[in-house]
Amino acid sequence: MSLFEGLSAFPITPADPSGRVDTVALARVLNRLADARVDSIGLLGSTGAYAFLTREERRRAVEAAMATVGGRIPVIVGVGALRTDDAQALARDARAAGANGLLLAPVSYTPLRDEEVYAHFAAVAESGELPLAIYNNPGTTRFTFSRELIGRLSEVANIAAVKMPLPADGDFAGELDAIRSVTSPSFRIGYSGDWDCAASLLAGGDAWYSVAAGLLPVETLALARAAQSGDVAQTQRLNAAFEPLWSLFREFGSFRVVYVIAELLGLCKVEPLRPVLPLPDTARDRVAAALIVLRKHFA
Template sequence: MTLFSGLSAFSITPTDAAGRVDREALSGLLERIRSAGASSIGLLGSTGGYAFLSREERRHAVETAIASVGGRIPVIVGVGALRTDEAEALARDAKAAGADGLLLAPMSYTPLTEEEVFQHMAAVAKAGDLPLCIYNNPGTTRFVFSDDLIARLAEVPNIAAIKMPLPADGDFRREIARLHARTPAGFPIGYSGDWGAAESLLAGGAAWYSVVAGLLPAEALALTRAAMAGNRAEAERLDQAFQPLWDLFKEFGSFRVMYAIAGLLGLSDAAPPRPILPLRPADIARVEAALDRVKG
């Protein structure tokens, strides 16, 4: 398997109110993912709240991850930033700390053109000098990668994979075939959007970049293995158990729900970074009921 295949589990990054990383709590979360048998850890992705952290704290998070699980599971580090020079510096920091791969979304305040995104990503890929996964996350960035841009980026040295959102028409097979026809052989096409994980993997997606696996790695891995083995009945059974949680992700955003799950499981008492507010007690009770469904 390649670096960008299988189950990539994305952890929250517990911090205090001032944005300082709780290294002990983060280490515990990452060791839990490693021991469950995930294919990789996604650090400082959207679930990890990278946009809320300073460069120093992001460096602390990567150093904590490598000290905790480095060499025993690949660590893919998000290096998105508004400025290209900042993203380049973050990429160099990640490599210096021992990261195995990078993840890059085109953050922006002013909407970006395709040429601006191309040059931004090519520069960061060069600076980091590690395998880099394109993070196509239009729900957050408001930038949609065209097939032409994906094909062009796939030829850039160090750009090695893409993390796609769920297709609007739900036709994973057609989209995967279309993108494979435009990208080099072996270029992995994986998906985020947890409620589409089963179908994306059954359709031949290379990876599930999973939010929920950051806190429920064993349960997410069971779903991944069933789907990648082509066992549709088992994959659909496991996916159905997750359905109440997927509904909460859609209603509140997975970021808020993950902090509630961490508290319910006794893994972290950190609150999400402001201005994001914790869920209300009544909604946390709904999360708890959804967790009970997943755990059977």
């Protein structure tokens, strides 16, 4: 299996209010993923609050992760940063710590043009010397990768995959065909947006980059495997059990919801780093209720 195939679990990065990573709590979260045998771990993705952490803390997180799960589960590390030289340094840090792959988003303050993003990705891919996935996350970065730009980047050494948002029209098959028409057969296409990613696997997507799997790996893996096997009825049945959680993800953003889940599971008690605020008590009660529904289904 390619590094960028199957279920990739994206955990939170537990940290105190100053942004100091709690490596003991992080190891606790990661061991849960390794025990479930997810296909890869997406460390320091958006769920992992990479944009809120210093280079030093990101390096500590990667080193702790590799000490915990290195050699058991492949680890893909997010290396997005505002400046190209910073992203290059983060990529080198990840490689030095033993990471298996990289994930790069075009983080920016000034809106970027295609040529700027191309040069940025080419530079980081060269510095990292590891397989790299393009992180197409327009909801956060306000930059959308065109099919043509993905095709050009797929020809750059080390750039091996793309992580896509859910298509607005729901046409996974059409989008997959379109991207595959401009990339090589070895280039991998995966999706994020948990509530519809099972459908992406049914349609032939290569990977599901999952927030839920970062804390609920056993349940999410069951859904992913049903979709990968082409079992439509089982996929729909399992996805229905997740729907209360998906509804919360859509309403509040998965980043806020997973901090509540981590506490409810007894993994750690931390809050999102400011300026992001924790969920109000009424929403926390709904998260607890969604977990009860999910646990009853998988009991």
